[in-house]
Amino acid sequence: MTPSGSEGVVLVVVDHQGATVRTPALELLTAARSLGRPEAVWLGAEAPSAAVLEQLGAHGAAVVHHLGVDPSGMLPASVAAVLGVAVEATGARTVLLVSTFENKEASAHLAFALQAGLVVDAAGVERADDGALVTVQQAFAGTWTLRSAVTTDRAVVALKANAVPAEVVDGAAVPSVVPHDVAVVAATRDAELLQRTERPVSERPSLTEAQVVVVGGRGTNGDFSQVEELADALGGAVGATRVATDEGWIGHEAQIGQTGVTISPRLYVGAGVSGAVHHRGGMQSSGTIVAINNDPEAPIFEIADYGIVGDLTTVLPQVAAEVRRLRAEAGEG
Numbered sequence: 162m163t164p165s166g167s168e169g170v171v172l173v174v175v176d177h178q179g180a181t182v183r184t185p186a187l188e189l190l191t192a193a194r195s196l197g198r199p200e201a202v203w204l205g206a207e208a209p210s211a212a213v214l215e216q217l218g219a220h221g222a223a224v225v226h227h228l229g230v231d232p233s234g235m236l237p238a239s240v241a242a243v244l245g246v247a248v249e250a251t252g253a254r255t256v257l258l259v260s261t262f263e264n265k266e267a268s269a270h271l272a273f274a275l276q277a278g279l280v281v282d283a284a285g286v287e288r289a290d291d292g293a294l295v296t297v298q299q300a301f302a303g304t305w306t307l308r309s310a311v312t313t314d315r316a317v318v319a320l321k322a323n324a325v326p327a328e329v330v331d332g333a334a335v336p337s338v339v340p341h342d343v344a345v346v347a348a349t350r351d352a353e354l355l356q357r358t359e360r361p362v363s364e365r366p367s368l369t370e371a372q373v374v375v376v377g378g379r380g381t382n383g384d385f386s387q388v389e390e391l392a393d394a395l396g397g398a399v400g401a402t403r404v405a406t407d408e409g410w411i412g413h414e415a416q417i418g419q420t421g422v423t424i425s426p427r428l429y430v431g432a433g434v435s436g437a438v439h440h441r442g443g444m445q446s447s448g449t450i451v452a453i454n455n456d457p458e459a460p461i462f463e464i465a466d467y468g469i470v471g472d473l474t475t476v477l478p479q480v481a482a483e484v485r486r487l488r489a490e491a492g493e494g
């Protein structure tokens with residue numbers, strides 16, 4: 162049996178909100194280009210728009226498979242069953258999804274159904290010289306890097322946001338759309354959606370997808386305005402330690418760490434954060450770590466690439482002002 166990842170179709174499940182493609186899906190398409198022939202999978206009652214097709218094509222999708230079903234209200238097992246239709250139709254040996262909470266569960270169901278190897282929370286994926294698919298994961302709060310070769314014929318990989326930068330292909334063609342009939346499979350819904358409450362829309366990127374995250378801890382003493390100011394100057398998201406969320410200074414959805422969200426942005430800025438092991442577990446695989454703390458002995462400095470010893474109420478506004486100045490100078494508004 163050929164190990165998974167041998168040349169062929171790489172199916173990329175496109176995360177989208179309405180007609181807006183989420184950036185991590187474009188990152189997956191970029192990653193898929195080095196693994197085989199990327200083909201996108203679009204789940205939605207409506208077919209992707211012309212603008213979406215252009216965007217997916219520009220990032221390497223040769224074909225877009227339209228699974229005509231509204232995924233809202235579908236449990237991950239049903240989503241996996243619907244995705245299985247596209248996998249079987251294309252004969253794809255590799256399926257990539259964005260490593261979100263729901264997608265990880267759907268990945269497990271899909272991998273089980275396909276008897277495929279499964280890797281979730283991958284921070285990288287590549288093809289070895291022998292054609293095997295190799296994934297990279299961060300383990301034990303980012304202190305170990307784990308490389309795994311998938312040995313089964315098929316592989317399902319959930320890749321974390323920001324694992325690779327999204328890059329466009331020069332002169333890419335607009336992909337064709339292949340509709341698939343999933344009505345029968347989709348009918349096997351195991352939950353009925355009774356009510357839906359939309360989260361308030363924030364101008365900021367979502368915490369798990371953001372390339373930049375500015376985090377406030379106990380040192381903020383409850384005032385997150387300067388943390389938010391820097392996050393906005395950098396176009397990033399706002400996160401928090403458990404102390405800050407337990408105090409009610411910010412919602413629990415902002416908590417980063419062992420019992421919160423795991424993030425791996427390109428840039429993490431921690432202000433008034435000590436760097437406790439429970440917090441590190443959710444951020445240690447960030448690309449560049451900047452710490453602002455008035456205690457030079459704070460543990461976060463052990464893992465920081467750049468450290469500023471100082472009072473955050475003095476440092477944060479200065480950094481934000483400098484970022485704004487540099488962005489204005491570079492014409493980034």
Ligand SMILES: Cc1cc2nc3c(=O)[nH]c(=O)nc-3n(C[C@H](O)[C@H](O)[C@H](O)COP(=O)(O)OP(=O)(O)OC[C@H]3O[C@@H](n4cnc5c(N)ncnc54)[C@H](O)[C@@H]3O)c2cc1C
Pocket residue numbers: 377378379380381401402403404405416417418419420421422432433434435436437438439440443453454455456459471472473474
């Ligand atoms: C089972 C379990 C699970 C947990 N899960 C999580 C989790 O998921 N996420 C998480 O974050 N924590 C978690 N915790 C809590 C964790 O152990 C720490 O208590 C918490 O991360 C500390 O938050 P902090 O850094 O904001 O506060 P502190 O540890 O109190 O640190 C505050 C820091 O701010 C600095 N400071 C104070 N004033 C200023 C100032 N004006 N300017 C600059 N710096 C200043 C101080 O020097 C200090 O280093 C968990 C704990 C347990 C037991």
